[in-house]
Amino acid sequence: MARHNVSRRTPPAVALVDCNNFYASCERVFCPRLEGKPIVVLSNNDGCVIARSSEAKALGIQMGTPFFKLRELIRRSGVSVFSSNYELYGDLSQRVMATLAQYTPDMEVYSIDEAFLSLTGIERSLQCSFHLNREAATTTGLETYARMIRARVRQWTGIPVSIGIGETKTLAKIANRIAKKNPDAEGVFDLRQSPDRDQVLAGVAVDDVWGVGSRYAIKLKLRGIHNALQLRDCDERWIQKEMTIVGLRLVQELKGIPCLPLERCPPAKKGITSSRSFSRPVTELRDLKESVSAYVSRAAEKLRKQGSVAKILTVFLMTNPFKNEPQYYKSLNIVFPVPTACTSEMIHYAREGIAKIFRPGYRYKKTGVMLLGLIPNHAVQGNFFDDHDRKRDAALMRMVDRINARMGKGMVHYAATGINPNWQMRREYRSPLFTTDWHQLAHVSASFPPRPRPTSGNTDPQFLI
DNA sequence: TCTGGGGTCCTAGGACCC
DNA sequence: TCTGGGGTCCTAGGACCC
Numbered sequence: 001m002a003r004h005n006v007s008r009r010t011p012p013a014v015a016l017v018d019c020n021n022f023y024a025s026c027e028r029v030f031c032p033r034l035e036g037k038p039i040v041v042l043s044n045n046d047g048c049v050i051a052r053s054s055e056a057k058a059l060g061i062q063m064g065t066p067f068f069k070l071r072e073l074i075r076r077s078g079v080s081v082f083s084s085n086y087e088l089y090g091d092l093s094q095r096v097m098a099t100l101a102q103y104t105p106d107m108e109v110y111s112i113d114e115a116f117l118s119l120t121g122i123e124r125s126l127q128c129s130f131h132l133n134r135e136a137a138t139t140t141g142l143e144t145y146a147r148m149i150r151a152r153v154r155q156w157t158g159i160p161v162s163i164g165i166g167e168t169k170t171l172a173k174i175a176n177r178i179a180k181k182n183p184d185a186e187g188v189f190d191l192r193q194s195p196d197r198d199q200v201l202a203g204v205a206v207d208d209v210w211g212v213g214s215r216y217a218i219k220l221k222l223r224g225i226h227n228a229l230q231l232r233d234c235d236e237r238w239i240q241k242e243m244t245i246v247g248l249r250l251v252q253e254l255k256g257i258p259c260l261p262l263e264r265c266p267p268a269k270k271g272i273t274s275s276r277s278f279s280r281p282v283t284e285l286r287d288l289k290e291s292v293s294a295y296v297s298r299a300a301e302k303l304r305k306q307g308s309v310a311k312i313l314t315v316f317l318m319t320n321p322f323k324n325e326p327q328y329y330k331s332l333n334i335v336f337p338v339p340t341a342c343t344s345e346m347i348h349y350a351r352e353g354i355a356k357i358f359r360p361g362y363r364y365k366k367t368g369v370m371l372l373g374l375i376p377n378h379a380v381q382g383n384f385f386d387d388h389d390r391k392r393d394a395a396l397m398r399m400v401d402r403i404n405a406r407m408g409k410g411m412v413h414y415a416a417t418g419i420n421p422n423w424q425m426r427r428e429y430r431s432p433l434f435t436t437d438w439h440q441l442a443h444v445s446a447s448f449p450p451r452p453r454p455t456s457g458n459t460d461p462q463f464l465i
Numbered sequence: 466t467c468t469g470g471g472g473t474c475c476t477a478g479g480a481c482c483c
Numbered sequence: 484t485c486t487g488g489g490g491t492c493c494t495a496g497g498a499c500c501c
Contacts (some may be wrong), residue, residue: 043469
C-alpha cells in the first residue's frame, strides 16, 4: 500500500548509467596520455574490434571488423590497440557499481558497463533535504543528482559515464542515448523533463530502440514504422502478433508504463558456457582434450560460485567456418549419473565426449562445453547405485576454489588442462593487470624522466608511468 | 596468417499424463 | 452414432541483449 502511494504521488524515475566506450576508457585510466587519442580493444584471440574510443569511431572503424583488415588504417592513424583484459574491466566495473550503489538502495547491475538505478524515492528525499517543493525537486533535483553521480564516478574510478532518466527502463535507455550523443546534454538527460517528448522520440530511429534488433527493424519499417514515436503509437494487436508479448511490453514501456521491473539481485544462471577459438588450427585429439578440460574447469568454477550443480554436460567442436576447407561440427550431450559440480568428474566425461565426436583429418578452430540443467546444490537427488564419495569431492573443490581465490587464478589446476598448451588464445597487446595483481600495479615515479619497469603483458613504453 | 564469447526470453509442437 | 478437456515437460527455432 505504501509503495503504491509513493508511485502515485511521484512518477517513477529510472536512470540508466552507462559507461562511455567502457573497455577503451578502462585502458585510458592507467594510461592518461591516450586521452583524446583513438583506441580499439580486440576480442579474444585478437580477432576483431569489440570496443572503440570515440576518436576511433570517428576514423570509421566499425564494431566487429576483423583486426587484420584494419592493420593498415591503424598504423597510418596511430590507433592504440589492446587485447581484451577482462580482469581489468571486471575489476573497474565493480568499482563503478560500488560507487553507484551509494546513490540509491535500489539498482540493477545490467551488464559489465551499465546499471539501472531507481530514483523514484530519491526525488522525495531531495525535496526534504533541499527543502524544495515537489515541482522544484523534480525539475532540478534529479538532473543535479545525476550530475553529482557522474562526477563522483569519474573522480573515484576514472571512468566517464552518461546518465539517462525516464519513467521506464526503455525510456531511460533512450534518454541515455541522447545524453551520450548530444553535446549540449553534457552527459545527462532527463526525458521526463523534456518539453517535447514526442519530438525526442521521433528523432530516435526504430533500430535504436532497446529490444528492436535487425529482424524486427525490417519488419517494422515495412509497416511504415521508422522511429520510436511511431512505434509507441502503433497498433498493439499487430505488435503482439508480429513481435509477441515482448514487443507489446516494449510499446507499453515507450508509453511510460513500466513492464520491465528492476532485477535487484541477479538470478542464478540457467546454463554456463565456456568456449574459445584456438590461436591456430588444431588437429590432434590430445590438444582438444586439453582444451575441453580447461573450459570445463572454468565453467565448473562459475557453477560452484553460484551454488549450483549441473545435470548435463555438452561438448562440441568445430572447424573454421570462414575457411574454404572441409567443415565439421558436432556436439554431444552427456547426462551425469548424479548432478555434479566436481571438476575432475566433469573432466573425465568431457574428455570421453570429445573423443567420441572427434574425427581425424579436420583442422579444428574451436571447442567448448556447456553446463545445463542447473539446480541448487542442496536440491540434488541421489542415485542408489552411486558409489562416488561426493562429500570428499565437494570438500576438495571448496579448497581448490579458496586457494585460487587467495593466490590467484589457476594457482591450482588439473594436469589434464595441459602445461603450456600450444592452442592457447592470442593476446598480443594486453595491458597489465593494474588492479588485480600485486606485481603489475602502476608505479608512480617522482623522478623525471621515469625509469622503465618490466611488465609481464604489453611492454609498450606507454605503460611506463 | 588473421573473423569473439556468453547469455536471456518466447512460442509452437510433440509426447505424455490423468 | 457418438470419441474430452486440461495439464506438464521438453525441444527446437527465432528473436534479442551486452
